[in-house]
Amino acid sequence: MTRKAVASPDAPAAIGPYSQAIEFDGFVFCSGQLGLDPLTGLLLDGIEEQAERALLNLEAVLAAVGLTMADVVKINVFMADLSQFSMMNAVYARHIVEPAPARSTVQVAALPRAALVEIEAVARRSS
Numbered sequence: 001m002t003r004k005a006v007a008s009p010d011a012p013a014a015i016g017p018y019s020q021a022i023e024f025d026g027f028v029f030c031s032g033q034l035g036l037d038p039l040t041g042l043l044l045d046g047i048e049e050q051a052e053r054a055l056l057n058l059e060a061v062l063a064a065v066g067l068t069m070a071d072v073v074k075i076n077v078f079m080a081d082l083s084q085f086s087m088m089n090a091v092y093a094r095h096i097v098e099p100a101p102a103r104s105t106v107q108v109a110a111l112p113r114a115a116l117v118e119i120e121a122v123a124r125r126s127s
Contacts, residue, residue: 010060
């Protein structure tokens with residue numbers, strides 16, 4: 001089995017030495033997505049806007065290998081301020097397909113580019 005890098009032109013390019021995702025043995029391990037506009041590379045303002053864009057970026061990476069949010073089995077959400085959890089969660093709920101994937105949400109000291117939220121996922125290709 002070989003690891004295959006995944007890249008989508010509809011999501012921001014990696015801002016460091018990593019892939020947008022790696023596909024391996026039917027799994028797709030998606031790197032964390034920020035609320036960066038893929039056309040301008042600029043970080044959007046506000047938790048809701050950043051969460052929306054991060055999820056759209058994640059969906060674009062999944063689409064590059066023919067997957068959707070329905071294939072996601074685990075999501076990790078990193079937030080700069082958990083007091084904004086309910087706003088992020090309302091946006092998140094609009095993108096999730098039932099049954100909802102397992103999820104962890106944690107507050108971190110800081111995120112790249114002073115982002116408010118970063119979202120990563122693991123998806124599994126159906127047999």
